Amino acid sequence: MTFDYDLFVIGGGSGGVRAARVASGDWGARVGLAEESRMGGTCVIRGCVPKKLMVFASAFPEAIAEARAYGWSVTDGAFDWTVFRTRLEAELDRLEAAYRTTLKTAGVIVHDSRATIVDPHRVRLATGEEFTTRHILVATGGWPFVPDIPGKDLAITSNEIFHLPALPKRALVVGGGYIASEFACILNGLGVAVSQYYRGAQILRGFDDEARGHVANAMQARGIDIHCGTDILRLEQTATGIRAVVTDGTEAEFDLVLYATGRRPNTAGLGLEALGLELGRSGEIPVDAYSQTAVPSVFAVGDVTGRINLTPVAIREGHAFADTVFGAKPTTFDHELVASAVFTQPEMGSVGLSEEAAKAQEPIEIYATSFRPMKTLFAGKQDRVLMKLIVAQASRKVLGCHIVAPEAGEMIQLAAIAIRMGATKEDFDRTCAVHPTMAEELVTMRKPARIA
Structure with a gap:
């Protein structure tokens, strides 16, 4: 049978775009992609990117106060939300255009329309157009959930x-x-x-x-x-x-x-049930290690699968799917030891097991320290940093690392490399400290705070 496409992707977020680009640009597949909203999905349009820019904007009042403590003559100005929002929207427009250019360069045909699945090899656009395809990839992400309460x-x-x-x-x-x-x-x-x-x-x-x-x-x-x-x-x-x-x-x-x-997988009305696919309790699409569903021609990546709802995970899943199906390189993504950052003030970075999960698994040692960081201490603030390592007593491997501090997200990325490589507490101890930094505490904690 001759198909219109080798792959049709439903969803133009991070996972779908990566899969489409790799399948078409790297492996020469004929790829179509449908997106009913803006290209870039949750992360670029209504998630990680605009949120992080708002995090930056919200940190300036404290920075101004600290500048005064360091001798700068500065005054607080009024925050102009309209100015910020206008620049934010322009930046999102720029990023969306970049996504579209990337897809066009890779040879992907973009359809600005909602798509639903008719059968295992056919999709229908809201315009009424139908296309046949050898494979279908669902990458429609998640959607915010609001409880059904009055008002x-x-x-x-x-x-x-x-x-x-x-x-x-x-x-x-x-x-x-x-x-x-x-x-x-x-x-x-x-x-x-x-x-x-x-x-x-x-x-x-x-x-x-x-x-x-x-x-x-x-x-x-x-x-x-x-x-x-x-x-x-x-x-x-x-x-x-x-x-x-x-x-x-x-x-x-x-x-x-x-x-x-919370967010729920965005699967309603896609036609998945008609294929005989049994969705999870929250509407997630069950898949195997290769992101394949129970229908052999249908795959799913990203938040819609309910695995780990993080943009870099969706990107890795999408890339692995394209390499497996179109590159003859069977590839899976290992969902263990995925680091994450929470952009609160202060930030929290985490990788591996929590103390609670680790001690339920095996005997552990906990190395932890809390202190006032140099920068804000000088400014007279009471902020405190937390550095914490979870270590297996038997193997000495570092099972988890948790940081609460300014720029914790930047620090946890580097700690995740060592932990992913199987670093032991002694590997951390042998690493010379970079002084004066907050992160040096990760390699200078010699005695456990407690044993569990």
């Missing part, structure tokens, strides 16, 4: 936060994950009075307990009003804002309510 339409999600007409004076962030915590810090840094409600016992569930507790304390010290064990019953419009009615019986009014209570 839910009064809330926004992280999709809309970058396009606000103006900054609110009072904001409520609902959720305790990294997206909720990051935006609580961003809005706080931009001068918004922020409350964060989370139904769990502590924010940043899934991360090392000591590290996430350190972040929570630092956020509260910066003025973020964190309420754990708290959930919203309903939202009500008032003459002066949005009233949140809470499970503990209290009520509070805000100008903005941001829900960041």
Whole structure:
């Protein structure tokens, strides 16, 4: 049978674009790609990139205060949200254009339309056009989830936060994950009075307990009003804002309510069930190590699979898929020891096992230190850094590393290389410190803080 395409990709985010580019540009496949929204997906358009730029913007008030402590004659100016938002939108336009150029250069045919799957070798666009294809790759990512409560339409999600007409004076962030915590810090840094409600016992569930507790304390010290064990019953419009009615019986009014209570795989209406594919509880697409579904011609990568919802992971999965299917190079991506960074203030970087997970697995030693870093100590601030290593008693391998500090994301990337290579605590000890730095503490902790 002759097909219109060798590969048709549904979704123009990081994973889909990488798979399409490699399959076409490196391996010569005939590739079509459909994207119903903007090219670049969650990360570029409504996730990592605009969020990180907002993180940068929100850090300047503290930087200005520190500059004064270092002898600079500077004054706080007013933050102009409109100026920032305009530049942000221009940058997103530039990045989207770059994605399109990359695909065009690789020979990928882009269809600016929603696509659904008709059968294992056929897709249909919203325009009515249909194409046959040897393989289909679903890379439609995730979508913010908002619980079905009265007044839910009064809330926004992280999709809309970058396009606000103006900054609110009072904001409520609902959720305790990294997206909720990051935006609580961003809005706080931009001068918004922020409350964060989370139904769990502590924010940043899934991360090392000591590290996430350190972040929570630092956020509260910066003025973020964190309420754990708290959930919203309903939202009500008032003459002066949005009233949140809470499970503990209290009520509070805000100008903005941001829900960041998780993301769900974006699989609704794609036609997957008609293929006989049984989706997971949250709508995720089950795949094997090669990203192949139970339908041999259909594959899936990225957040839509519910594996690890990180952009670099989606990119690696997409690349591995293209090499496997079109390059005759069977390739899998190892989802173990994937480092991550949470861009709160301060940042948290993490790779490997938490203390809790490690001690449930085997006897361990915990090396940890907390101290006031030189830069902010000189400025008279009470900020504290946390450095933590989890070490297996038997093998001496470093099982996990957790850092809470400015630029923790930059540090954890380098620590992840060593841990990925199987470094032992003695390897860390033999490494000479770079002084004076915060990161030198990772190689100067000689005695365990505790044994578990």
